[in-house]
């Protein structure tokens with residue numbers, strides 16, 4: 131199977147928190163991405179090292195992070211590693227993406243969601259807006275509770 | 282014989298498949314032959330049972346159902362260290378059946 | 381002790397709402413059991429042998445009387461009038477209904493409690509020294525650091541789907557009373573040569589199938605980098621911990637396979653990176669937390685001796701009271717190990733009684749210990765006689781702390797769906813045997829620990845005498861282990877040889893105790909004698 135059948139398409143994206151145009155490049159594997167100088171979309175599997183992409187961030191427009199199982203939490207670290215390195219393009223959660231993971235995915239830097247199975251829109255909206263406060267600082271720009279306490 | 286057990290989704294209490302529905306008493310358990318998977322799939326989908334599974338059992342000399350493994354006999358009666366909380370609080374000898 | 385502010389309260393309230401919604405979706409069939417299970421586990425709700433079980437977090441083991449009363453009320457309202465205190469300083473209830481669990485959590489939230497992350501593949505409740513703030517030998521009170529870590533680890537978005545569960549322990553004394561080096565991360569608060577306070581990190585300890593003692597990974601983490609360093613430790617684990625095999629997924633395996641130096645190197649690299657991310661709360665946050673743990677208003681000029689004319693009382697003082705940093709006070713351990721009783725169980729009436737005593741005798745505070753007992757941390761020596769009389773009224777005056785009757789036992793096959801054998805009946809028979817033969821006191825300090833399966837919730841690897849329940853062709857069988865310790869002299873117990881049936885294991889324990897009594901030298905504990913003479917004399921006695 132050629133690499134370009136791998137990625138999700140814009141139609142698969144159920145939730146997106148970006149104003150720019152949806153990237154319509156098919157994502158390729160990390161290995162192919164590193165071999166190809168023109169790819170702009172890449173898919174990270176749980177076992178991939180997101181840091182391999184850091185030298186190439188300027189040409190990446192879309193990173194898909196795959197969750198073959200929602201229980202495998204490596205993708206959360208992958209997304210944070212990219213955001214911490216200054217990546218500002220889209221990070222799309224794909225695979226087994228469920229209602230109860232949406233809020234923490236947002237916290238880790240995901241800004242688009244293409245679940246394998248479409249989610250109940252009302253439940254998802256509830257999940258995205260449930261937590262008014264957070265204890266930790268991440269790159270999502272939210273002020274953690276300790277910051278609110280100490281100004 | 283093969284019997285089905287699981288826990289009630291709402292209460293979590295131990296239940297046994299009696300051929301029509303779920304019973305708290307192992308004595309009501311019926312042999313399901315090779316229907317186990319079909320029944321469990323249907324009952325779990327209908328949310329009438331949680332984490333169901335099939336076990337081996339036999340009928341003792343009094344015709345009572347006896348699960349093959351001690352774990353399921355503990356489940357059938359209740360905690361052996363709290364006879365007052367078992368299904369047979371008035372029958373201390375029921376503990377011997379477990380072991 | 382720590383009190384919630386509006387933010388902490390809002391977090392637990394939101395969590396209750398979230399779980400109520402998750403439960404609704406499960407009951408409406410919108411999510412499957414496979415999807416729901418990790419959600420309920422992260423709210424402490426297991427499906428056990430007989431019913432749902434709910435584990436409530438007792439952060440670093442500290443409770444006030446209001447909370448203890450609430451735990452008793454929950455036992456009556458949602459359960460069958462009792463609860464079980466666990467080796468992780470928590471409490472669990474055995475007969476919970478799924479439909480009522482959200483209401484139970486809401487009741488907990490009213491008294492600043494929760495069940496968040498008491499199970500599942502996430503950072504669990506943080507354990508600590510039960511004598512924190514009372515012990516004469518501590519450098520500082522470890523609990524402010526534990527509280528800082530509690531907030532950081534609660535709902536940490538990156539670390540809620542770890543390869544496996546993850547347990548922290550924080551202590552601040554050279555005498556380890558919390559099995560620190562048998563945790564995924566054990567932290568000892570220490571002072572460096574410059575007199576600054578910081579944290580030594582031990583990473584990759586644990587019991588279970590492959591017991592390991594955590595190696596020291598970093599001698600000194602400055603206080604203003606504590607969270608950042610912890611985050612680095614966790615990130616390396618989240619990214620590289622094994623996920624292919626459940627039994628190799630704990631961080632101890634990663635540290636072991638990489639080697640501690642390589643693990644430490646990777647952590648340092650991540651740490652250097654994270655230091656630039658500014659994720660550390662300011663020291664002002666630690667300073668905000670510390671006053672919650674300030675000393676209560678200890679009186680001065682108190683008597684330092686109790687009236688010991690009653691023999692029973694004097695025995696109890698000797699075994700259940702621990703020296704205190706403030707003159708005229710002791711820390712009192714209430715034994716939840718009556719002879720023939722169920723280790724760690726307390727009725728709602730007993731919980732109410734302990735709550736009242738905490739209020740009247742111990743500045744409104746009590747603690748849960750990893751040995752499944754309850755501590756009243758600050759009791760006036762001059763009021764011990766009075767306290768003892770009240771404990772006796774509530775059947776809580778057993779004098780056996782750290783003796784053979786003070787058995788740690790997991791719930792085992794009476795309650796636990798993973799068990800191979802029952803633990804509690806073995807504990808009951810051993811305590812009865814040693815009461816009957818009168819050897820209990822003679823043996824002195826002898827820590828006996830029983831697990832119903834290889835998961836080792838009963839800490840059998842760390843027992844001076846350990847017992848492990850196994851399944852031998854469908855019947856219960858028990859292996860005997862000797863020589864473990866969870867204290868600062870941490871060691872892992874070794875199996876003596878072939879296992880025993882239930883009656884046999886009780887006899888075997890007595891034989892091992894007799895070897896010690898015959899061979900001990902002055903001042904030696906069972907463990908010391910075992911370490912001196914080795915396994916052979918015990919084997920001879922056991923298998924002759």
Ligand code: SF4
Nearest residue numbers: 790796799832833837
């Ligand atoms: S050690 Fe085994 S039997 Fe005991 S509580 Fe843990 S899992 Fe259950």
